[in-house]
Amino acid sequence: MGKFQLITKGLVKENPTFVLLLGMCPTLATTTSAINGMSMGLATLFVLVLSNMAIAAVAKVIPDKVRIPAYIVIIATFVTVLQFLMQAFTPAIYETLGLFIPLIVVNCIVLGRAEAFANKNTVMDSACDGLGIGLGFTMSLTILGLVREILGSGSIFDWKFIPDDSDGILAFVLAPGAFMVLAYLIVLFKKVTAKKGE
Amino acid sequence: MEYIFIIISAIFVNNILLSQFMGICPFLGVSNKLSTATGMSAAVCFVITLSTVVTYLLQYYVLVPLGIEFMQTISFILVIAALVQMVEIILKKVSPALYQALGIFLPLITTNCAVLGVALMVVTKEFSYMGGEPHMFNLGESTVFAFATSLGFGLAMILFAGLREQLALNSVPKPFKGIPIALITASILAMAFTGFSGLV
Numbered sequence: 001m002g003k004f005q006l007i008t009k010g011l012v013k014e015n016p017t018f019v020l021l022l023g024m025c026p027t028l029a030t031t032t033s034a035i036n037g038m039s040m041g042l043a044t045l046f047v048l049v050l051s052n053m054a055i056a057a058v059a060k061v062i063p064d065k066v067r068i069p070a071y072i073v074i075i076a077t078f079v080t081v082l083q084f085l086m087q088a089f090t091p092a093i094y095e096t097l098g099l100f101i102p103l104i105v106v107n108c109i110v111l112g113r114a115e116a117f118a119n120k121n122t123v124m125d126s127a128c129d130g131l132g133i134g135l136g137f138t139m140s141l142t143i144l145g146l147v148r149e150i151l152g153s154g155s156i157f158d159w160k161f162i163p164d165d166s167d168g169i170l171a172f173v174l175a176p177g178a179f180m181v182l183a184y185l186i187v188l189f190k191k192v193t194a195k196k197g198e
Numbered sequence: 199m200e201y202i203f204i205i206i207s208a209i210f211v212n213n214i215l216l217s218q219f220m221g222i223c224p225f226l227g228v229s230n231k232l233s234t235a236t237g238m239s240a241a242v243c244f245v246i247t248l249s250t251v252v253t254y255l256l257q258y259y260v261l262v263p264l265g266i267e268f269m270q271t272i273s274f275i276l277v278i279a280a281l282v283q284m285v286e287i288i289l290k291k292v293s294p295a296l297y298q299a300l301g302i303f304l305p306l307i308t309t310n311c312a313v314l315g316v317a318l319m320v321v322t323k324e325f326s327y328m329g330g331e332p333h334m335f336n337l338g339e340s341t342v343f344a345f346a347t348s349l350g351f352g353l354a355m356i357l358f359a360g361l362r363e364q365l366a367l368n369s370v371p372k373p374f375k376g377i378p379i380a381l382i383t384a385s386i387l388a389m390a391f392t393g394f395s396g397l398v
Contacts, residue, residue, distance in 0.1 A: 021377055024226065025311050029219035069279055076272040083271070102271045102318055106311045108223060174392060175217045179385035183378040190373055 003128045010132030016109045017140035017182075018189035023109040026100045027141060028178040034157050037145025039093045040100065041138025045131070046082055047104050051075045052118040052130035059119040071114045076105045109137060140185075147181050148172050201342050204325075208346035210394040214312050215354040216387060217395075221312030225355060226380055228303070230366075235359030239352030241303045243345070245285065246313050249278045250344035253317040254337055274317050279308045312351060316344050358387060 016022045026044070031037040054074050062070045083101055086094040094101065104110065113133055118126040149155055152172030154162035162168065171177050214220050221242070228234045253274050261267050286304045289297040307313060320340040326332035335343060361383050370379050 021226070024222040025219050028222060069276070072275055072279065073272065076275050080268060080271055084268070099315055099318055099322070103220070103311045103315055105271055105275050106309045106314050108309060111309065171389070171392075174388075175219070176385045176389040176392065178219070179381045179388055183374075183381035183385065186381070187373045187378050 003125070006125060006128040007132035007135070010129070010134070010136035011139060012136075012193060014133070015136045015140060015189070016133055017137060017144070018186050019193075020109075020112075021186075022112055023107045023137065025103065026107065027144065028175075028182060030097055030100050031141055031145040031148055031178065032173050033149040033153070033155075034142055034145040036093075036096055037141035037143075038138060039090075040097055041134070041141040043082060043086070043097070043101060044104055044107060044109065044137055045134030047075065047078045048110055048113060048134040048137075049127055049130035050078045050081075051110055052113055052126040053123050054078070055114045055118040056121060056123045056126035067119070068111075068115075071111060072105065075110050075114070079104050109133065144181060144185060147185065148177055151181075152177060200339070204339060204343050205346040205349075206397065208343055209350040209353060210391065211397050213350045213354055213391050213394075214316070214347050215351055216384070216391045218315070220315040221310050221351060224303075224306065224310055225358065225384070226377060229355060229359040229362055229380070232356065232359045232363055234303075235355045236352075237299055238303045238306075239348075239355045240299075241307060242310060242312065242351055243348035245278075245282060245304075245307045246316050246348040246351070247341065247345045248285070249281050249313055250317050250320060251337070251341055252281060253277055254320060254340050257321045270318065270321070275308075275314060278313055278317065282308045312347075316347050320344065354387070354391075358384060361387065 010016070012019075014020060017027050023044070026040050030040040051071075051074055055071055058070075058074075059067075079102060082104070083094075086101065113130060117129045121129070146156065149157075150168075152168045152170065152174075154160060154166070154168040169177075172181065208214075212218060215222065215225050224238055224242070228238050256273060256277060257267075257270070261269060261273065282304055286297075289304075320335045320343060324332040324334055325339075325343075362380060365379065365383060374382070
């Protein structure tokens with residue numbers, strides 16, 4: 001498989017959110033607006049690419065029995081780096097995403113890619129794989145955030161298109177809307193990709 | 199009195215699954231049957247309470263005195279992983295029956311974000327109830343909070359599993375089969391839980 005295919009497969013065929021249904025906690029929790037969703041996606045992308053590369057580089061040295069704890073330590077290290085970077089450069093986003101930044105450690109997508117791809121492929125291929133899956137995750141989170149933002153607060157990327165004194169449908173910003181919008185987006189995604197396959 | 203507020207708030211108002219979205223993977227993954235959902239909830243309850251106590255002590259007796267709070271994420275996840283492993287070994291020896299019942303769920307709990315989430319929450323966030331001063335939790339409050347949160351997890355999990363058992367008997371449109379209809383069910387359940395907001 002070429003490098004380009006490694007990157008594009010994460011967008012549609014192995015989309016982590018709509019097809020593999022991984023990493024549901026940040027998907028539901030941080031997509032109150034398109035910008036929040038995108039930031040969370042990019043933060044995960046950062047960790048995913050770096051941890052994939054590091055794990056691919058050291059996979060042969062780690063004894064098989066302790067590989068999972070070792071992967072978790074590597075991932076946690078990059079998450080800590082990310083926390084420092086975000087605290088320094090984007091403190092506002094760090095505040096909004098809050099607890100879900102450290103929780104990238106237990107995001108099944110990251111550990112899943114380490115176990116399923118990075119530990120048996122080269123560093124370059126693993127980087128492309130991380131990039132692809134990360135972009136797919138970012139894309140899904142942005143779409144989910146966008147839909148919830150349009151319905152819930154009547155704005156697109158913080159630009160409000162409804163009159164200032166009116167509100168959106170609050171339920172879509174709150175918890176019920178997260179589950180509801182995700183359910184319909186999964187159905188829509190299935191429908192669209194199924195047609196393409198024919 | 200404050201303990202009662204913490205308990206009500208953690209179980210109903212800020213339900214860990216339905217309003218904070220932590221631990222969604224087991225919520226969707228093992229909620230097909232009521233019996234497995236109950237087993238999972240019991241295992242999670244056990245691990246959340248235990249790991250919160252241990253990580254709380256770690257934070258205030260090791261990390262803070264040494265000035266290395268930034269090691270929180272790494273050290274907490276290691277403690278949780280070790281703890282889960284230890285619980286597994288002890289249970290196997292002490293109570294084989296309980297081990298049989300919880301068996302498969304225990305290793306899964308390490309990657310349940312509710313466990314790390316609660317452990318991080320009690321040491322990073324300030325809480326205030328009924329207009330009281332916002333303050334960091336002490337050990338007693340943390341323990342009660344962790345236990346109540348895991349009860350909330352169990353409540354949502356068991357309610358949801360009951361709903362899904364009924365749902366399995368109904369005919370669902372084909373594209374909605376499986377996860378989508380489960381998510382819509384969760385959405386309605388979450389809607390019911392928003393009714394509790396403003397209670398505390």
